[in-house]
Amino acid sequence: MSDPNLSSIATVEDVVRLIQARRPDHVNVGYGDMPGQLRVKYVSTERxxxxxxxxxxFAGAALALDHGDVQRPAQGVSSGDGVIFGDRLCRIVPDSVREIPWESPTRNLLFLADFEEPEGPLQPRNVYRRVLARARAQGLRAFHSSEYEFTMFEETPRSVREKDYRGLRLATLDNSYHLMLRQGVGSGFYNALMDCCKRMDIPLEGVHEEMGAGFMEAALAYGEGVRAADDAMLFKTVAKIVAQxxxxLITFMARWSNQADGQSGHIHVSLRDEQGDPVFHDPSESRGMSRTMRHFVGGVQRLLPEFLILFGPTVNSFRRYQPWIFSPVAATWGWENRTCALRLIGGSPHSQRVECRVPGADANPYLALACVLGAGLWGIEQAIEPGEESTWNVYENLDKVAPHYRFPRSFAAAIERFDASRAARELFGDRFVDAYVEMKRAQDEEFAALVTDVELRRFFEFA
Known part of the structure; x- marks a missing residue:
């Protein structure tokens, strides 16, 4: 039997033919969890x-695991009275199939799976699919791309723990923005990353040294719908694996050091109609900005402060939302203005798009994309007009930003804004919002009780 091309796999019958042709002994099956990690297990071909x-x-309680597998309370999954680690039903997604380069041909197939009820509404991939269905109901197709900044170290998971995360060796010295010198020296890693992404059909459009020691950036090509979200989630996992x-060692922390800028996970988004024609461009309007694009921007701008906790999902995320480190601090928009939360990019009808600069590199790709798309669709439905364009440096002119466009100042405040958001509950569902809020409150309470090194240095002798 001939080996089917993976890009042609769309149905269960296609998968059966693929298995019959390749005859693997095991298959990898997994899903993306709440923090955006890929959880996978080997499954025999018969199973x-x-x-x-x-x-x-799959254990439904795993959806309530925080970073480091810390169990969090989450309504409908776990509680303070205990956790039930019973298996919950998941359906294998045929067209999610990829090849894992480092596995042997007898076990290199990877499939994603989606949780069904009762945990289905809590799974991030399903949250995105819920929003995507809203777009399709409006006759719209969503296209995205993601950019990730990360820092690489000459370390291992064991060495950073032995050093207690102090005195870490960065992979490159000093600033090295786009330097061929650094790229050439590090070609072993770069080539391995590009080869791996090509084999896994992750559309890596570019990767380069960024402005900072050990600092790098990778950009994924435009993709449609949930496939683009899968690409982003897989890229973060694959990049860590290739590095190790x-x-x-790679970190996607929003801000790993007081001496480092924040690390972003920028999202580019545009919409097309059912025929594939772009709807953000109208040559009769100023700057070619169609009414649909204007209302999309208005919706995202209006809801960014309410949705911030999904773009910045940890206590550390809020170390990034500071002026002068290339991170937004308010829900502003402007054409080609990188101090804004929403940078509008003009050009041809197919290139005109919105870049949301709010997500950190630590954001769950499914949830970050669901936020941008959902808020924009809400804006189109409600015909929300955006506020005044920011044609200035936002960091130097925060006094010009209306109070309702300011971001919550803390992790705790952002949690409460999300909990109270009627739009969030409409777009993402009450079950997801309630569970997510409960998990984040538990994280906030844990970190609020910790004594930091900065406190010891500041107060130990002089208090």
């Missing part, structure tokens, strides 16, 4: 084929 019809079990297989 996998059975699961195509009957579904496969080269005795290096």
């Amino acid at each position: 996998f084929l059975s699961a195509l019809d009957k579904g496969i079990g 297989r080269h005795d290096k």
